[in-house]
Amino acid sequence: YQPTLAADLGGLQERITTTKKGSITSVQAIYVPADDLTDPAPATTFAHLDATTVLSRQISELGIYPAVDPLDSTSRMLSPHILGEEHYNTARGVQKVLQNYKNLQYIIAIL
Numbered sequence: 001y002q003p004t005l006a007a008d009l010g011g012l013q014e015r016i017t018t019t020k021k022g023s024i025t026s027v028q029a030i031y032v033p034a035d036d037l038t039d040p041a042p043a044t045t046f047a048h049l050d051a052t053t054v055l056s057r058q059i060s061e062l063g064i065y066p067a068v069d070p071l072d073s074t075s076r077m078l079s080p081h082i083l084g085e086e087h088y089n090t091a092r093g094v095q096k097v098l099q100n101y102k103n104l105q106y107i108i109a110i111l
């Protein structure tokens with residue numbers, strides 16, 4: 001990747017903003033090579049986004065659609081100040097249960 005990728009993306013993302021004359025909302029689809037979220041291009045891009053929705057091949061193979069992975073997906077709106085304590089705690093509780101389930105799947109596969 002070009003060495004200026006982070007700076008170029010930063011400049012682009014700064015242009016997507018709200019002003020007195022209007023606002024721009026951006027929905028971006030990002031190709032993630034080999035489903036590796038740590039690849040330099042997606043990782044650099046994710047740092048500039050307010051939310052990410054990760055679609056999962058494993059969830060799709062289970063026949064669940066949309067195949068959104070709630071553990072890899074993120075949102076800066078997931079905050080007790082925005083959602084309120086009850087909804088925030090519920091969302092975090094669901095994430096914790098799903099993470100425990102995922103961890104148990106690995107243990108069961110080993111056995």
